[in-house]
Amino acid sequence: MIPTQALVYCDQPLFDAYEQQLVQDWLPIEITQLSAGQFYGHYREVGNEAFRVVFEQQNQVVHKRAIIEKDFCTISFERTTQNQVRVSEYNAFENSLFFLPANVEVDIQAEGNAETVYFRFEQSALLESARAMNPRQWEMPVDSVLVFDGVNRQPLELFTDYLYQLSAMSSDDRQPEQQKHLNTSVMEHVLLSLDSSLLFDGQETDVVARRRAAKSVRLAIDYIHAKLDSHICPTIIDICKDVCISQRNLQYHFKKVMGITPNAYLYRLRLNRVRSQLLRPTDINMTVTQIASDWHFWHLGRFSNDYLQLFGELPSATLRRTFN
Structure with a gap:
């Protein structure tokens, strides 16, 4: 049993896909902006060692590559209703729930304005409770992405709305018993939603x-x-x-x-690599030209224009903001 610890709270606006990546420093993840335009997003997180709930939203199409942490799993769904999220080979559909097990590599693409939420638990604790509730459904080993059709996802969504509204958690003064009850309640709502769902055979x-x-x-x-x-x-x-x-x-x-085509993906990925280096230069004397050359951009006029089209600002403006 993981001891109850104080709840932590994070509520952060995002102005770059790279910021969206950095704020999740506990997860090996790379996030690439694919659509063109200035990036705006929002990241909200509440939880402790027993659970974590994360809300993500961004106005641009992003591609995420991640390896789920050892010993932990996540259950996620799209909080908006446009079904604009793909997880590996599965497209989101109405009431879909994605189970991402520990140590599995996942490939996620979220369209602009899609909002996703995911719950993070210690996998052994979650599966122990899930198998107690429904041994047959969880008798198989869980080593790949599972998709569920959440026949009745509404109770989980309403509870998620409550969690989203929690505020000032960094100075939370709840009693240990209240925190323990919240920990139990979060897992129970997720498990009840999974238990009322149908496993999508794909x-x-x-x-x-x-x-x-x-x-x-x-x-x-x-x-x-x-x-x-x-x-x-x-x-x-x-x-x-x-x-x-x-x-x-x-x-x-x-x-x-x-x-998109593989050439378009490769080109935008290289632009994202430039941007991440401009935002975190290894040397204060680094120039845009040097960084662009590092990522094989030789025509600097075209590079600057393409960078502007994708991110909504010139590369020189990005570097200047870094040192301000």
Whole structure:
């Protein structure tokens, strides 16, 4: 049993996808802005060692790559109703709930203005309670993303609204028993919602096709990130060779899963890498030209224009804000 600790509260406006990434410093995650325009978002978090509830919203399309923490799992859903979130090969649908188990790599794409919420628990504690409530549903090992059709998600949504309104948690003076009750109540609401849900088997033709496409896209993106981490800019030919896929299929799979071509993804990812370095330069003497060159942008006029189109400000303005 995890001891009850004081609740912590975070309520932070976001002005960059990189800020959205940094605020979740307890989770290995990279967030890339894909759509063009100035970024605005909001991050709210409440919880302690027993649970954590996170609310995220941003006005731009973002792509998230993360590995769920060891020993912890999350249950998430889209708080808005437009079904604008994809988790791995699964698109959100009305009343969907996503179970993301420990140590699993997930690939999430959220459209602009989508708001998501997720609950984080110690996985062994959650599964112990879930199996006590419904042994048959949870008898299998949980080692991949599960999707549930939340037949009656309304009680969880109403409880989530209550949690969203909690304020001034950093100076919370609740008694230990009250905090313990809140901890229990959070897990109970989540488990009751899961227990009243139907496990989505994902065998529909479109899901199976998207799963195949998502596997190829994940391998390609892993390769792209590995090369960029070594400051090597891969070509489409390099990607096709590494993933063992034709250029036509690679294009088709990216469009099906990401909604953009692999070239567009690679280009925007490089612009995001530049932005993260401009926001956190390793040397006060670093220049925009040096950082752009690090990420293989050689035509500086075109680079500056494309950066402006994607982020709504010139790269020089980003660097200037860093030192102000």
